[in-house]
Amino acid sequence: MRKIITFGTFDVLHIGHIRILNRAREHGDHLTEGISSDELNFSKKGRYPIYDFDSRMEMVASLRCVDNVFKEESLEDKREYIIQHNADALVMGNDWESKFDEFRDICEVIYLSRTPSISTTEIIEVIKEQP
Template sequence: MTCRVGFTCGAFDLLHAGHIVMLREAKNNCDYLIVGLQTDPTIDRQEKNSPIQSVYERYIQLRGVKYIDEIIPYDTEQSLLDLLEATEIHLRFVGEDYVDREFTGKGLHEVFYTSRQHSFSTTQLRNRVNENSSNR
């Protein structure tokens, strides 16, 4: 029996319930889940938010997630593409909001679009923290 290797990636800043739901769905559809951890999305995409947490903090948090088998940090979209080309991956997990959009490495692997049937997001969490802080 062949081990199905899955891959997903992101900055995973302010790890929240939505991340966990997505990682659980990914792991339920593969035998071995690799997570690419982007060090800072603003390096080559200025429209993105800079992470609040260090890559070290985010790495430690991801290590505690039982659905993840391996974590590989990467810097740029080019280093992500290099990683995707060099790693034996059977299934790439991408959020369903990317169904009709381009993304790095599209076409390299079979794609599984993960569900966004929840209201959790990093932006929502940031806003809640900011609102809570300003109400003090």
């Protein structure tokens, strides 16, 4: 069985998330998703997610293509997460191109193109601008 791991926040779940998760799953038989904790998201983006961690975890876990979810609490622990979940490949969006090449010694690293013209940040900005 080929195991895939990927990571994300999945705040305001959208079609871009669904597409990249489905495509990640096509690279193996089992997909594990590390979901950023609320605190990790704040440290990365300077804001808390719209949806709390438990809600985001439930949404992603309900997707057919996702077999397992866990809490990602630290960016520095990615190597340990990959090893802990026995991943054969790490799949990330190509906005992270080359950022995770350091893990090629323990697994394959694959970067997938993202859905053009859609991002959580843009969606949140559009919602904020609504009267």
